[in-house]
Amino acid sequence: MRLIVDVKVSDLARAVAFYTDVLGLTCRVQEAEWAGITVGNAEIHLYLDGGVTSGVEWYVNDLDAEVARVQARGVEFISGMDKPSAVSYEGGITTFPWGRLAYFKDSEGNELGLVQDF
Numbered sequence: 001m002r003l004i005v006d007v008k009v010s011d012l013a014r015a016v017a018f019y020t021d022v023l024g025l026t027c028r029v030q031e032a033e034w035a036g037i038t039v040g041n042a043e044i045h046l047y048l049d050g051g052v053t054s055g056v057e058w059y060v061n062d063l064d065a066e067v068a069r070v071q072a073r074g075v076e077f078i079s080g081m082d083k084p085s086a087v088s089y090e091g092g093i094t095t096f097p098w099g100r101l102a103y104f105k106d107s108e109g110n111e112l113g114l115v116q117d118f
Contacts, residue, residue: 003042006051009108015046018107022073054111057101063116067092067102070114078103080113 009015012035019025019037028036028043037044044056060066067077077092080103087095093102099117106112 004045005042005056006045006047007056007106007108007110008051008053009046009048009110011108012046012048014107019044019046022070022075022107024069053109056110057113057115060114060116063093063100063102063114066114070104075104078105078111 007015012030012033016027016030016035016037020027025044026038028038030036033048035046037046039058045051071077071092079089080086080094080101081089083094083096083101085096085098087097089095092104093100099115101116102114104112104114
């Protein structure tokens with residue numbers, strides 16, 4: 001089995017550029033209405049006609065380094081203090097009792113996150 005997460009986009013070319021150029025992922029296939037972005041053993045399918053707009057997150061080993069890497073590519077991080085059990089927000093990272101999460105939006109306004117557990 002292979003996990004696929006469908007993400008809604010309004011501009012497919014712009015979204016593919018964000019996921020490849022900014023996040024550094026690989027586009028496996030791009031058609032007129034969708035694209036498949038490889039993420040390890042899973043894929044994100046960018047769809048013009050459906051999919052989620054939040055809740056896509058990546059586990060990372062070094063959250064501070066990943067935040068710095070994508071900030072250098074123009075990503076702006078947003079507070080997650082509106083999330084249940086959020087403790088604090090500093091330097092683009094929201095701290096929870098279980099770990100830290102850096103929320104940001106993709107080129108289409110979808111909320112994504114980078115996660116590091118304690």
